Amino acid sequence: MIGSGAGAAAPAPVPVGVTRLLDLDEVGGRVERTTLPGGLRVLTETMPGVLSATVGIWVDVGSRDETPGVAGASHFLEHLLFKGTTSRSALEIATAMDAVGGEMNAFTAKEHTCFYANVLASDLPLAVGLLADLVTDATNTAADLESERTVVLEEIAMRDDEPADAVHDLFSETLFGDDTPLGRSVLGTVESIEGLSRDDVDGWYRTRYAAPSMVVTAAGRVDHQQVLELVSAAFGDRLGGDGVPAPLRLGEPGVEQPARPTGLISRRTEQTHLLLGAPGLGRLDDRRYAAAVLDAAVGGGMSSRLFQEIREKRGLVYSVGSALGHYAGTGTFSVYAGCSKKRVPEVLRLIRAGLDGVAADGLTAEEVARARGQLKGGMVLGLEDTGSRMSRLGKSELSYGEYLPVREVLARLDAVDEQQVREVATELFGRPTCLAVVGPYRDADLDGL
Numbered sequence: 502m503i504g505s506g507a508g509a510a511a512p513a514p515v516p517v518g519v520t521r522l523l524d525l526d527e528v529g530g531r532v533e534r535t536t537l538p539g540g541l542r543v544l545t546e547t548m549p550g551v552l553s554a555t556v557g558i559w560v561d562v563g564s565r566d567e568t569p570g571v572a573g574a575s576h577f578l579e580h581l582l583f584k585g586t587t588s589r590s591a592l593e594i595a596t597a598m599d600a601v602g603g604e605m606n607a608f609t610a611k612e613h614t615c616f617y618a619n620v621l622a623s624d625l626p627l628a629v630g631l632l633a634d635l636v637t638d639a640t641n642t643a644a645d646l647e648s649e650r651t652v653v654l655e656e657i658a659m660r661d662d663e664p665a666d667a668v669h670d671l672f673s674e675t676l677f678g679d680d681t682p683l684g685r686s687v688l689g690t691v692e693s694i695e696g697l698s699r700d701d702v703d704g705w706y707r708t709r710y711a712a713p714s715m716v717v718t719a720a721g722r723v724d725h726q727q728v729l730e731l732v733s734a735a736f737g738d739r740l741g742g743d744g745v746p747a748p749l750r751l752g753e754p755g756v757e758q759p760a761r762p763t764g765l766i767s768r769r770t771e772q773t774h775l776l777l778g779a780p781g782l783g784r785l786d787d788r789r790y791a792a793a794v795l796d797a798a799v800g801g802g803m804s805s806r807l808f809q810e811i812r813e814k815r816g817l818v819y820s821v822g823s824a825l826g827h828y829a830g831t832g833t834f835s836v837y838a839g840c841s842k843k844r845v846p847e848v849l850r851l852i853r854a855g856l857d858g859v860a861a862d863g864l865t866a867e868e869v870a871r872a873r874g875q876l877k878g879g880m881v882l883g884l885e886d887t888g889s890r891m892s893r894l895g896k897s898e899l900s901y902g903e904y905l906p907v908r909e910v911l912a913r914l915d916a917v918d919e920q921q922v923r924e925v926a927t928e929l930f931g932r933p934t935c936l937a938v939v940g941p942y943r944d945a946d947l948d949g950l
Contacts (some may be wrong), residue, residue, distance in 0.1 A: 520725065524906040528881065532894070532904060533725040537733060540713030540744035544894040544904070545728050546720040548887060554625045554721030555887040556728075557617035558632045559895040561714040561747055562705075564689075565611045565682040565828070570696075573689015574705045576609040577653055577697060582616070582706075583607070584645035586638040589631075591645075597631060605631065609687050612750060612828060613899050619888055622722035626731055629717075633735030636710055641703040650694060657688050664774040664939040665839065667766055672776040672835060672937035675764030677756060683828060684760065712739055713747045716898045720890035749902040752830025756780045759935035763947040766939045773842050773940030777852055778835030779932040782925075784827035784900055790913045791921040792834075792929065796825045797872035798864050798922075799855070800836055804871060806859070807836065811851050817844050821852075829900075834929050842941055849936075849950055860930035863923030873914050880910065 524532035524546075531547040563575050585591045598605045603620035605628070616635055618628035660666045670686040677684035688694075719728050733740060757780065782789050800807040800823025811821050818840045826833035836852050864872075883889050884907065897904045936950060 520729075523904045528907040528911075530720075530890070531725075532906075534898075534904070535725070535729055536746060537712075537729070537736075537740050538744075539736075539740040539742055540746045541732070541736065541740055542716045542746055542898055543725075543729055543732055544716065544718045544898060545723050545725045546718075546890045546894060547723055547725070548721050548890065551721050551887060552622055553619060553887055554622045554628070554719060554723050555617060555619045555891040556625065556628050556632065556717070556719040556723075557615050557891050557895055558636050559716040559718065559899055560614045560616075560636065560710055561612075561716075561750065561899050562614055562709040563610050563612045564685060564687040566709070567682060567685070569680070569685075569693070571701050571705065572685050572693035573653070573687070574697060574702055575614055575709075576687050576689065577649070577694065578641075578702050578706055579607045579609045579614055579616075580649045580653060581641055581645060581702060582635040582639045584642070584649060585640050586634045587640060588638065589634060594631060594635070597627060601627060603628065611683060611687060613895075615892075615895060617888070617891065625719070625723065625727075629719075629728070629731040630735050633732070636715070637736060637739055639706065641699065641706060643699040646697075646699045646702060650697070653688070653694050654691060657691060657694070660686075660688060664766075664768065664770050664772070665837075668774040668776050668837070668937050668939045671764045671766055671939065672778060672935070673833075675761055675935045675937045676759045676778065676780065676833060678760030681760070683831070711744075712736065713744045716895055718891050718894035718898070720894065721887035750829045750899075751785075752783065752828060755783055755831030758933040762933075762935055763944075763950075764935070764937045765942055765944055765947055767942055767944075768939060770940050771841070772839045773845050773938060773942070775838045775840075775845065775849065776835050776937040777849065777934055778833055779929065779934045781825055781832030781834040781929060782827065783830045783832055785829070786832075788921070788925050789825075789827060791917045791925045792825055793876055794869060794872045794914065794917045795859070795864070795922045795926050795929070796823050796834070797875050798868045799823050799859060801872065802875055806855050806868075807852060810855060811838070811848060815847075815851075817848050817851075821848075845940075845950065856930040859926045861927075863919055863926060866919055869917065869919050869922055873917060876914055877911050881907065 520535040534544045536542050601624045605618040607616040616632050620628045674684045717732050807821050811817050818838050821838040823836045838848050840848050
């Protein structure tokens with residue numbers, strides 16, 4: 502996400518109970534923010550033209566916070582909370598949402614967890630009540646943990662059966678190291694999941710799911726004051742005290758080179774799945790706007806250099822593209838490709854040549870303009886639904902500590918020029934790379950790649 506944050510310094514704290522108007526225009530809608538007693542933050546975006554609402558409860562905890570002994574605990578807990586609370590069974594939680602035609606789900610990332618529901622605006626009280634119940638009053642019984650342990654292990658197996666998914670976890674492990682929080686999979690490992698006890702997971706819940714580390718966001722046909730009242734009622738006495746919001750996660754300084762040059766999952770596959778990449782920029786780095794333009798032009802679409810050179814001109818792959826990953830203090834740049842084993846050397850040669858050419862000569866003015874337009878259009882079109890607006894609010898608050906109006910982000914993209922892109926390309930593409938491979942190879946084969 503490139504939509505928020507202007508630098509490494511955290512914004513000044515907002516007094517408890519004070520509501521701030523953050524945005525009011527035809528692009529961003531009406532965005533308001535309030536910090537409730539206890540440090541719980543609430544952000545809303547009013548979209549009068551819709552009949553629905555999406556509400557999310559974000560928790561500032563993810564796999565990056567785990568030690569090896571509890572690897573996968575955040576994701577395991579995300580599953581477990583749906584198994585029941587002191588006032589609702591798992592069936593009652595599911596039927597309450599189904600009865601109004603709504604959708605409730607959750608996801609875990611490396612630095613945060615989110616529980617969300619999409620409902621008709623008239624059912625917003627139900628959605629807030631259900632979500633708040635999950636994050637504040639789950640029972641996490643030993644029996645539920647055992648039944649959900651099997652589900653999580655099946656999810657790991659499903660990931661392993663999809664080489665295109667497995668190679669991404671392998672890349673993180675290769676780049677950051679399998680003994681580091683960012684290098685470990687959000688899912689954990691079979692060994693770590695089998696070793697988690699009820700006390701491990703419930704203890705993670707009791708210590709991490711606290712009001713100062715939470716953010717509630719809602720977007721759609723919502724009224725800020727109504728959301729405040731619903732949240733206050735749902736959280737009850739958990740909003741007491743003089744707690745303040747948890748400080749912005751700044752992270753450790755970024756790695757300068759990969760933990761190891763190659764990573765391999767040897768498997769009999771029809772295609773070899775590759776990720777070639779290097780350390781990238783932290784999410785608070787001002788150069789991320791130039792990096793986003795660079796990424797779009799190099800491998801972000803059908804007109805990108807890599808797609809045109811490797812797929813359209815030579816027909817060597819079905820899929821090839823680049824991606825940026827941003828975390829607190831560090832990040833990634835990577836290029837993915839899937840192709841038959843015999844084409845791998847040529848595909849890798851073309852990828853490296855393409856990156857080297859951009860690092861040496863930069864991009865043309867036409868390429869930069871096209872990439873800016875792609876990013877701007879994609880951003881605005883991506884904010885057409887309530888879920889994406891809700892998500893943007895949550896990520897802005899937890900990841901950047903501030904909300905930037907959409908028009909401001911568009912202006913920052915417009916300000917990116919060829920020189921800025923070239924400088925970022927020279928730095929990013931000049932860094933040591935690593936290669937993650939899933940396919941019919943042996944370790945000794947990777948030296949030739």
